[in-house]
Amino acid sequence: MKRNGKRIAATVAALAVVGSVVAVTGAVGGSGDPSTPTTFRPSTFSWIDPGVAPEGWSSSQLPGSPARLPVPPGWRHEDGDAGTATEALRSSSGRIAGYLNATPRQGSESPRNWTEFRVDHNREEGERDVQLLAGATDLSFRSATGSCVLDSYRTESGNRYRELACIVSGPSATTVIVGAAPPRRWGTEAPTIEQAIDSFTT
Numbered sequence: 476m477k478r479n480g481k482r483i484a485a486t487v488a489a490l491a492v493v494g495s496v497v498a499v500t501g502a503v504g505g506s507g508d509p510s511t512p513t514t515f516r517p518s519t520f521s522w523i524d525p526g527v528a529p530e531g532w533s534s535s536q537l538p539g540s541p542a543r544l545p546v547p548p549g550w551r552h553e554d555g556d557a558g559t560a561t562e563a564l565r566s567s568s569g570r571i572a573g574y575l576n577a578t579p580r581q582g583s584e585s586p587r588n589w590t591e592f593r594v595d596h597n598r599e600e601g602e603r604d605v606q607l608l609a610g611a612t613d614l615s616f617r618s619a620t621g622s623c624v625l626d627s628y629r630t631e632s633g634n635r636y637r638e639l640a641c642i643v644s645g646p647s648a649t650t651v652i653v654g655a656a657p658p659r660r661w662g663t664e665a666p667t668i669e670q671a672i673d674s675f676t677t
Contacts, residue, residue, distance in 0.1 A: 515590065519609035519625055525617040528674035535560040537577055542650040542677035544577040547667050564664065573656045573664040575671055580642070580649040586612055589622035589642045602628035608637075617676050619645035627658070637661045639668055645677035 528534065534543040535552065537560050544560040546552075555561035555576065564573035584592045590610035597605045609625040621643035629635045638655035652675050654668030 514611050515607065516609040517611035520611050520614060520623055522669050523614055523616075523623075523673060525615060525673055529670065532674070535562060535577075537579065537650070540579055540650065540677070541645070541647045542577055542579070543675070544575060544652065545671040545674045546575075547671065550575065571657070572660050573668065574636075574654065575668065576653045577675070577677075578651045578653075580651065584642055584651065585649075586620065586622040586642055586644055590624055593624045593640050594626060597626065597628050601631045603631070604629045604635075614641070616641075616643050616645075616672075617674065619643045619677055623672075639665075639672060641672055641675075643675060643677050648677045650675075650677040 528545045531548050533546045535546055536543050538558050540558070542560075544562065546562050547564070550562040550564045550573065553561040553563045556578070559576060559578045562575045563571050566572045584596075589612070590607070594605055594607050605626060605628045607624060607626050610623070612622040614621055614623055621641050623639060623641040625637070625639055627635065627637045635658055636655045637658050638653055640651065640653045642649065642651050652672055654671060656664040656668065
């Protein structure tokens, strides 16, 4: 996989900050001015290095949108909301080991308010124990710019996930790309999720 050593190092660094940021995550999410961008541990996203997807990957185009979600080998299409694209990696038992989704901007979310917006959105969707681990704005993507967060949460069914969620504004569309995996699989799946975000176009 492209720049695998760099990706693994960045992932380890991201995992290392988790214990130290929990005490301050409660200060973020809904309490600030949404027009003011929030940057929190931006070095967590030093792995971002936009480029084409590796050989052997495919892509899934969002209906009615120029956005294309990169699909790693072994990941399979999953049904989702209309206008979105979802791909997942499942374990032998059928449980989700990795998840990728691309969704067109649907409301007031923007690169400037993304850190607060994503945390609030997860809570409104019913996720629990939502913790913001990092957030950054003014990130470069393929012919686009955007913002990302790294967070973790527990679903209503009790499943825990860590996710990278980015909003990417391109020349023709603004799209949200999300990659997630259970904490126990994060060290394995994060480099693939990061690669998908690196090669995402919108």
